[in-house]
Amino acid sequence: xxxxxxxxxxxxxxxxxxxxxxxxxxxxxxxxxxxxxxxxxxxxxxxxxxxxxxxxxxxxxxxxxxxxxxxxxxxxxxxxxxxxxxxxxxxxxxxxxxxxxxxxxxxxxxxxxxxxxxxxxxxxxxxxxxxxxxxxxxxxxxxxxxxxxxxxxxxxxxxxxxxxxxxxxxxxxxxxxxxxxxxxxxxxxxxxxxxxxxxxxxxxxxxxxxxxxxxxxxxxxxxxxxxxxxxxxxxxxxxxxxxxxxxxxxxxxxxxxxxxxxxxxxxxxxxxxxxxxxxxxxxxxxxxxxxxxxxxxx
Numbered sequence: 001x002x003x004x005x006x007x008x009x010x011x012x013x014x015x016x017x018x019x020x021x022x023x024x025x026x027x028x029x030x031x032x033x034x035x036x037x038x039x040x041x042x043x044x045x046x047x048x049x050x051x052x053x054x055x056x057x058x059x060x061x062x063x064x065x066x067x068x069x070x071x072x073x074x075x076x077x078x079x080x081x082x083x084x085x086x087x088x089x090x091x092x093x094x095x096x097x098x099x100x101x102x103x104x105x106x107x108x109x110x111x112x113x114x115x116x117x118x119x120x121x122x123x124x125x126x127x128x129x130x131x132x133x134x135x136x137x138x139x140x141x142x143x144x145x146x147x148x149x150x151x152x153x154x155x156x157x158x159x160x161x162x163x164x165x166x167x168x169x170x171x172x173x174x175x176x177x178x179x180x181x182x183x184x185x186x187x188x189x190x191x192x193x194x195x196x197x198x199x200x201x202x203x204x205x206x207x208x209x210x211x212x213x214x215x216x217x218x219x220x221x222x223x224x225x226x227x228x229x230x231x232x233x234x235x236x237x238x239x240x241x242x243x244x245x246x247x248x249x250x251x252x253x254x255x256x257x258x259x260x261x262x263x264x265x266x267x268x269x270x271x272x273x274x275x276x277x278x279x280x281x282x283x284x285x286x287x288x289x290x291x292x293x294x295x296x297x298x
Contacts, residue, residue, distance in 0.1 A: 001042055003075055006068045008035045009047065013065050014140070016054040069139040070278075077280045093282040094122040096135045096144035099228050100166060100248030101270050105145050108290045115289065119282045128203055133158065136273045142283040144273040147245075160271040161287065163294040166245040168266040171257045173238040184263035187215055194222030194240035196231050208243055211266075232256065 011021040012032070022029040040047050047061040057065060076091050093112075097105055109121055126132040129146050136144040137158055145163075170190045172178040178185060178193060191212070198205040212219055222240035225231040228248065235242045236256040245268055246259075253259060272290055274283055 001039065003072070005035055005039055006072055008032055009039055010065065010068050010072060012036060012048065012055060013057055013061065016056065018055065066138055073139050073278060073280070077278065089116045089282055089285055090118045091280060091282050092120045092122055093143065093280070093286055094124060094141045095286075096124050096126050096132050096141040096273075098126070098129070098132065098145050098147060098248075100147065100245035100268075101145050101164065102248050103251070104164060104247055104294060108286075108293055111293060112286050112289055116282065116285060130203075133273065136275065139275070139278075142274060142280060143286055146271055146273055147268050157276050158273050159276050160273055161291055162269060163272050163290060164247070164270040165267045166247045166270060168262045168268065169244060169246050169249075170260050170262055171232060171235045171242040171244060171249075171253070172260060173235055173241075174256075174258050175238055176241075178241070178260070179258035182258060182260055184265075185260040186263055187211070187217060190241050190243070190260075190262070191217050191219050194220045196223045196225055196234050196240045196242045197221055199224050199226045202226065 008021070008025060008027070011025055012018060015021045015024065018029055018032055018036075022032045025032065027035075036047065043060065043064065045060040046058050047064060048055040049058055079091065095105075095109065109123075113119070113121060124135065124141055126135055126144075132144045132146045135141040146160075147166075170178075170185050172185075172190070172193060176193060178189060197208060220240075223231075223234055225234065228244070229250075231242050231244075232250070232253065233256075234240065243262070246261075247270070249259065272287060274287060279287075
């Protein structure tokens with residue numbers, strides 16, 4: 001088994017497709033299939049379940065992926081550490097982003113790339129904060145930005161750095177009575193409009209429902225959407241109001257909808273995550289730059 005074999009295995013697992021993995025690795029698909037087949041012979045078990053929709057890890061594959069990431073991470077960290085001794089930061093930095101806090105995170109990534117152009121950034125989008133912790137804890141990502149301040153028990157190998165606090169805001173149609181001003185808006189005023197909410201069962205929806213129940217407010221649901229950009233477009237189309245965090249809004253949002261801060265203020269802490277051990281030079285440099293840049297903001 002070679003390091004390249006593990007690289008191929010991880011690439012197929014992460015992309016869920018031999019075709020996409022082969023393209024990313026610049027290998028022919030038959031050659032990639034041959035490498036995975038050789039690994040399965042060596043480990044005497046199937047690593048992937050094949051179907052017409054792609055591939056998924058078997059139970060044995062799930063076990064191997066953790067070790068494979070650790071090995072590849074150690075190899076890359078060793079190379080990067082040697083390069084760092086010569087004053088050059090190289091390698092790949094994988095960052096788990098979140099649907100909110102996108103503007104600030106992108107600014108830090110841009111500043112990092114300007115300072116360390118030899119490091120390739122890979123940005124991943126976890127489904128929720130729990131997945132975020134899992135990806136950083138397992139080594140699938142080096143850095144993560146998360147909204148939850150409580151680390152899950154299975155991810156106690158993580159270090160958290162508080163970096164920001166985001167305000168809850170309400171997006172309202174510009175054509176609505178609530179859209180004529182950008183002054184702070186109360187919960188009662190916002191819920192006079194029909195609402196565009198996350199799907200039932202989503203973490204954000206559970207938090208919103210709890211807030212409505214606590215305040216004794218009945219709401220009218222106009223739409224349920226798990227796609228942030230579509231939800232903003234629905235607000236612009238006059239369908240209803242939307243609760244979100246300021247950090248995830250596009251730069252041109254005020255041309256599309258009216259943004260009003262919720263009052264009393266509801267804020268969400270943002271933390272930067274990385275592992276306690278095995279942190280690459282690139283991840284260390286990114287953390288230092290992020291903490292310096294974000295804490296310097298007013």
